[in-house]
Amino acid sequence: xxxxxxxxxxxxxxxxxxxxxxxxxxxxxxxxxxxxxxxxxxxxxxxxxxxxxxxxxxxxxxxxxxxxxxxxxxxxxxxxxxxxxxxxxxxxxxxxxxxxxxxxxxxxxxxxxxxxxxxxxxxxxxxxxxxxxxxxxxxxxxxxxxxxxxxxxxxxxxxxxxxxxxxxxxxxxxxxxxxxxxxxxxxxxxxxxxxxxxxxxxxx
Amino acid sequence: xxxxxxxxxxxxxxxxxxxxxxxxxxxxxxxxxxxxxxxxxxxxxxxxxxxxxxxxxxxxxxxxxxxxxxxxxxxxxxxxxxxxxxxxxxxxxxxxxxxxxxxxxxxxxxxxxxxxxxxxxxxxxxxxxxxxxxxxxxxxxxxxxxxxxxxxxxxxxxxxxxxxxxxxxxxxxxxxxxxxxxxxxxxxxxxxxxxxxxxxxxxxxxxxxxxxxxxxxxxxxxxxxxxxxxxxxxxxxxxxxxxxxxxxxxxxxxxxxxxxxxxxxxxxxxxxxxxxxxxxxxxxxxxxxxxxxxxxxxxxxxxxxxxxxxxxxxxxxxxxxxxxxxxxxxxxxxxxxxxxxxxxxxxxxxxxxxxxxxxxxxxxxxxxxxxxxxxxxxxxxxxxxxxxxxxxxxxxxxxxxxxxxxxxxxxxxxxxxxxxxxxxxxxxxxxxxxxxxxxxxxxxxxxxxxxxxxxxxxxxxxxxxxxxxxxxxxxx
Numbered sequence: 224x225x226x227x228x229x230x231x232x233x234x235x236x237x238x239x240x241x242x243x244x245x246x247x248x249x250x251x252x253x254x255x256x257x258x259x260x261x262x263x264x265x266x267x268x269x270x271x272x273x274x275x276x277x278x279x280x281x282x283x284x285x286x287x288x289x290x291x292x293x294x295x296x297x298x299x300x301x302x303x304x305x306x307x308x309x310x311x312x313x314x315x316x317x318x319x320x321x322x323x324x325x326x327x328x329x330x331x332x333x334x335x336x337x338x339x340x341x342x343x344x345x346x347x348x349x350x351x352x353x354x355x356x357x358x359x360x361x362x363x364x365x366x367x368x369x370x371x372x373x374x375x376x377x378x379x380x381x382x383x384x385x386x387x388x389x390x391x392x393x394x395x396x397x398x399x400x401x402x403x404x405x406x407x408x409x410x411x412x413x414x415x416x417x418x419x420x421x422x423x424x425x426x427x
Numbered sequence: 428x429x430x431x432x433x434x435x436x437x438x439x440x441x442x443x444x445x446x447x448x449x450x451x452x453x454x455x456x457x458x459x460x461x462x463x464x465x466x467x468x469x470x471x472x473x474x475x476x477x478x479x480x481x482x483x484x485x486x487x488x489x490x491x492x493x494x495x496x497x498x499x500x501x502x503x504x505x506x507x508x509x510x511x512x513x514x515x516x517x518x519x520x521x522x523x524x525x526x527x528x529x530x531x532x533x534x535x536x537x538x539x540x541x542x543x544x545x546x547x548x549x550x551x552x553x554x555x556x557x558x559x560x561x562x563x564x565x566x567x568x569x570x571x572x573x574x575x576x577x578x579x580x581x582x583x584x585x586x587x588x589x590x591x592x593x594x595x596x597x598x599x600x601x602x603x604x605x606x607x608x609x610x611x612x613x614x615x616x617x618x619x620x621x622x623x624x625x626x627x628x629x630x631x632x633x634x635x636x637x638x639x640x641x642x643x644x645x646x647x648x649x650x651x652x653x654x655x656x657x658x659x660x661x662x663x664x665x666x667x668x669x670x671x672x673x674x675x676x677x678x679x680x681x682x683x684x685x686x687x688x689x690x691x692x693x694x695x696x697x698x699x700x701x702x703x704x705x706x707x708x709x710x711x712x713x714x715x716x717x718x719x720x721x722x723x724x725x726x727x728x729x730x731x732x733x734x735x736x737x738x739x740x741x742x743x744x745x746x747x748x749x750x751x752x753x754x755x756x757x758x759x760x761x762x763x764x765x766x767x768x769x770x771x772x773x774x775x776x777x778x779x780x781x782x783x784x785x786x787x788x789x790x791x792x793x794x795x796x797x798x799x800x801x802x803x804x805x806x807x808x809x810x811x812x813x814x815x816x817x818x819x820x821x822x823x824x825x826x827x828x829x830x831x832x833x834x835x836x837x838x839x840x841x842x843x844x845x846x847x848x849x850x851x852x853x854x855x856x857x858x859x860x861x862x863x864x865x866x867x868x869x870x871x872x873x874x875x876x877x878x879x880x881x882x883x884x885x886x887x888x889x890x891x892x893x894x895x896x897x898x899x900x901x902x903x
């Protein structure tokens with residue numbers, strides 16, 4: 224496993240707040256992040272992502288959540304979970320993919336899920352609700368915090384620097400990124416691996 | 428007393444479905460039905476939309492095979508424009524369709540069906556899944572992931588994203604292929620072909636182990652429908668319709684897709700939201716046929732690429748007589764042959780001199796009131812048919828989906844498997860798994876196949892706590 228990080232924002236772009244994952248990923252992709260951090264915006268999580276997961280030491284999933292108060296941002300540690308299997312075949316729970324990675328390659332990357340509660344999930348809705356829109360910046364701050372790149376970090380000049388993992392789990396509670404997130408919820412990490420934050424509405 | 432066994436949800440398929448087996452007093456299977464339990468209604472809610480929205484709208488039918496809908500829909504729109512798209516655009520569309528075929532077939536074989544094939548139908552259901560495969564044969568699981576990744580990466584390289592790319596447009600594609608992207612795709616294909624050949628060799632040796640399943644998994648005689656080239660060879664993007672009967676006789680040949688309604692009718696039943704297409708000259712339900720990789724290989728004279736043609740010749744030996752390969756179990760084998768073909772064909776297309784040509788789009792307005800687009804999706808022949816008004820707004824839509832074509836055959840297959848394996852007085856999980864497994868042979872995509880067809884007949888059953896039906900409401 225190499226010292227690289229992967230950011231994966233996922234959700235349907237035509238189902239209202241479910242789009243917040245790929246939208247946040249797109250925002251992050253526009254930033255001058257250090258080398259070694261790859262950003263992907265996806266509709267759904269599919270099996271071939273496992274090949275990307277085993278090449279990185281840390282992965283951060285970004286998703287909308289149907290089981291969280293609208294607008295609230297949460298950050299939680301994910302563990303591989305082979306029981307989190309979908310009966311469908313065209314999308315997967317992030318914990319299942321981590322379990323695939325562990326089973327095939329012996330280890331899975333350190334994984335986090337940054338999620339925000341959504342308010343609107345209607346079909347053919349191309350805009351985020353005001354509530355979800357307000358969660359975008361705190362989510363970005365949360366992701367940067369998980370990477371040890373707080374909002375104080377000047378990302379532009381760091382272009383060319385290689386990203387290296389560091390222990391950010393304890394730092395999140397008191398750093399600026401967490402403060403940014405407070406108006407909309409907590410960016411403090413949760414270790415409940417069952418709490419996926421995955422909206423049931425996410426379909427192909 | 429007769430009993431009903433319900434298998435719900437049917438697992439390791441796309442979408443939500445239920446199978447019911449009706450048992451007689453003796454425990455024998457009286458009837459078997461495959462129910463599509465979800466309703467989507469794309470044909471209805473597309474009405475009133477501008478025809479140029481149709482590719483994007485109908486691609487949303489499915490997250491696993493959006494490219495197939497994108498292509499069939501754009502072909503229908505090409506027909507509305509009354510244009511012939513530039514040759515390079517056609518080749519680029521072909522590459523995308525073949526990449527879709529690789530990733531979809533890889534998902535079906537490696538992730539959905541390999542637990543049965545590798546671990547056995549009677550193995551512990553708690554471990555008969557992808558994790559069981561990973562423990563048993565991690566390299567096989569990695570091969571599946573890599574093949575899917577190659578297919579998806581080519582789709583993303585061409586279309587800008589893996590799911591729901593918008594690069595294919597009415598009249599062609601919206602951007603020519605840059606040389607560097609062509610080279611990226613070409614570089615992936617040798618590895619894909621090596622994996623595909625290795626997997627084919629592995630499965631070819633495994634097939635004799637499944638002689639019993641192969642002799643009961645959907646062997647009842649049916650016809651086969653697919654596109655073929657004007658020379659009668661394997662075709663996935665364009666071409667003409669061919670139907671062979673169960674003895675291998677050609678009953679319809681070189682039928683232009685525009686004339687599909689002369690040979691295909693659609694029926695509905697009250698137990699499923701999926702339509703039941705049938706061969707019109709033989710009527711319903713006698714006009715049963717199958718589509719997809721098994722039908723395509725049975726109908727083709729040749730694949731047209733070196734290794735796939737060798738594999739096709741070996742495929743034909745699966746049948747004892749000289750007729751078509753009849754067992755639906757051999758859909759798995761056919762998928763592996765098609766993966767090889769797709770990878771070889773993509774290499775040939777991408778190495779073509781004109782693949783980087785800048786002329787990739789014909790521009791026009793709606794010039795016809797009716798457009799029909801037909802392509803081969805991974806699961807079989809996909810038909811999009813639109814009618815528009817003077818403003819270019821959709822008046823009427825008919826979508827005939829690959830999985831729908833196979834509906835009659837799937838229902839017959841589960842009855843056949845249930846007859847062979849299910850003992851109502853001694854029910855075992857492995858028996859029911861075989862009933863599910865025959866459905867997996869067809870790799871149905873139920874997200875695609877649930878559509879409205881006018882007023883759907885509907886039956887609502889009210890059952891008491893013991894499962895007895897106490898009231899039934901039927902809308903004909």
